[in-house]
Amino acid sequence: MDILLGLQWGDEGKGKIVDAICPEYDIIARFQGGPNAGHSIEFQNIKHILHLIPSGIFHPGKLNIIGNGVVIDPAVFKKEIENLGLPLDEIKKRLLVSARAHLILPTHRILDAAYEHRKGCAKIGSTLKGIGPAYTDKAGRNGLRAGEIFRKDFRNLYSLRVNSHLEILRNYNFEFDLKTPEDEWFEGIELMKEFKIVNTEYLINDSISRGKKILAEGAQGTMLDVDFGSYPFVTSSNTISSGACTGLGVSPRSVGEIFGIFKAYCTRVGSGPFPTELSDPTGEKIRETGHEFGSTTGRPRRCGWLDIPALKYAIMINGVTRLIMTKADVLSGFSSVKVCTSYKSGGKEITEVPVENDQLIEPVYTEMKGWKEDISKINDYKSLPDPLKEYISFIENATKVPVMIVSTGPDRNETIIR
Numbered sequence: 001m002d003i004l005l006g007l008q009w010g011d012e013g014k015g016k017i018v019d020a021i022c023p024e025y026d027i028i029a030r031f032q033g034g035p036n037a038g039h040s041i042e043f044q045n046i047k048h049i050l051h052l053i054p055s056g057i058f059h060p061g062k063l064n065i066i067g068n069g070v071v072i073d074p075a076v077f078k079k080e081i082e083n084l085g086l087p088l089d090e091i092k093k094r095l096l097v098s099a100r101a102h103l104i105l106p107t108h109r110i111l112d113a114a115y116e117h118r119k120g121c122a123k124i125g126s127t128l129k130g131i132g133p134a135y136t137d138k139a140g141r142n143g144l145r146a147g148e149i150f151r152k153d154f155r156n157l158y159s160l161r162v163n164s165h166l167e168i169l170r171n172y173n174f175e176f177d178l179k180t181p182e183d184e185w186f187e188g189i190e191l192m193k194e195f196k197i198v199n200t201e202y203l204i205n206d207s208i209s210r211g212k213k214i215l216a217e218g219a220q221g222t223m224l225d226v227d228f229g230s231y232p233f234v235t236s237s238n239t240i241s242s243g244a245c246t247g248l249g250v251s252p253r254s255v256g257e258i259f260g261i262f263k264a265y266c267t268r269v270g271s272g273p274f275p276t277e278l279s280d281p282t283g284e285k286i287r288e289t290g291h292e293f294g295s296t297t298g299r300p301r302r303c304g305w306l307d308i309p310a311l312k313y314a315i316m317i318n319g320v321t322r323l324i325m326t327k328a329d330v331l332s333g334f335s336s337v338k339v340c341t342s343y344k345s346g347g348k349e350i351t352e353v354p355v356e357n358d359q360l361i362e363p364v365y366t367e368m369k370g371w372k373e374d375i376s377k378i379n380d381y382k383s384l385p386d387p388l389k390e391y392i393s394f395i396e397n398a399t400k401v402p403v404m405i406v407s408t409g410p411d412r413n414e415t416i417i418r
């Protein structure tokens with residue numbers, strides 16, 4: 001099993017690359033996160049945004065699995081299935097759900113909003129999809145799992161959870177409507193019942209032993225990991241490579257390549273530290289050229305230069321074997337580009353990502369020559385502009401990991417494999 005995951009704060013282009021390399025694999029499996037993810041795929045001039053469904057869904061003959069580590073909102077599931085533009089029978093052949101995956105209840109979404117509301121100016125900037133409360137119930141052993149939707153007493157199990165959520169919500173001065181979200185949720189449950197909801201861990205391990213190729217598709221990014229990200233400004237799951245083992249039921253011994261994907265610069269949506277953030281016209285230019293607006297919430301993404309200490313940290317935590325760089329085309333036209341190579345804190349130079357969010361750090365930059373050419377139509381590595389190749393070599397030297405793929409645009413075909 002190979003793993004592809006984000007090395008920054010999410011939105012690195014995971015969906016695009018999973019779709020592009022999908023022909024090499026038999027199974028694509030999501031292992032964590034939920035509808036907070038927004039994975040964009042573009043081909044034949046159509047852009048699709050996936051939230052729960054793995055990014056191999058548009059390839060006939062490939063199996064897509066929503067693994068046990070994912071949290072599923074049935075209402076989002078239904079909307080997504082309906083908007084795929086594929087016949088339902090075909091989707092049913094291509095998509096399996098783990099019976100162990102936990103469900104996001106309508107009240108999880110309301111709780112998410114109530115908690116954020118109470119945080120005032122210390123908001124996480126959550127996508128408000130109910131992720132935190134659903135994982136809280138999972139860890140607290142109060143969750144409801146996908147396999148349970150077939151039980152005769154399912155409504156009862158649901159009501160027990162919802163009532164305890166409503167009890168919590170009574171302590172919050174927070175207005176909400178439950179009727180409409182609940183109706184949509186149960187419609188989603190009915191659609192889920194038409195899908196195969198099984199012990200996917202057996203299927204995946206059996207496939208591995210039969211020599212099938214599995215690609216585990218990460219959501220979010222390493223710097224949003226609940227343990228290693230800038231806590232508490234993180235998501236509620238392990239977004240890192242070890243999350244693929246727990247989120248699919250696969251031994252670390254079965255892991256092969258670990259593909260780490262990063263943008264040629266950095267973006268972050270939501271609150272939290274971002275050392276190289278550019279709150280100036282350069283940041284604005286990157287946002288406009290790179291269309292840096294959230295795929296799930298539409299919020300403007302914060303933009304900044306590439307952060308090598310953070311990238312090296314992510315490579316270390318994940319054991320990345322190959323790098324994939326996206327959006328180099330967005331930096332075309334800058335006379336020079338900057339790369340953060342270390343930080344300065346209290347007059348000292350540091351190269352480690354700090355644990356404390358309030359530690360004041362300043363990026364130390366190396367400035368490099370920019371490139372001007374439109375690289376989106378280039379399809380071999382040698383033809384890329386020299387300054388871009390130097391930029392890539394600089395990253396490879398700093399990280400000691402080869403860049404295997406350079407993505408030059410959002411389309412499936414705008415992908416250079418070295």
Ligand code: GDP
Binds near residue numbers: 037295326409
């Ligand atoms: P994900 O969450 O990691 O799958 O990334 P998103 O889909 O949220 O955000 C990446 C955005 O960049 C999407 O709009 C993609 O269509 C787009 N994209 C991906 N790769 C490239 C690239 O190499 N160049 C450009 N210009 N856009 C890209």
Ligand code: IMO
Binds near residue numbers: 233
């Ligand atoms: P993909 O898979 C970028 C961010 C949110 C917020 C924090 C917590 O598309 O890369 P949550 O909803 O999980 O409680 O939000 O994490 N976040 C993402 N940022 N891409 C994502 O997913 C994200 N999923 C969550 O903005 O700061």
Ligand code: MG
Binds near residue numbers: 010011012037038039
């Ligand atoms: Mg995204």
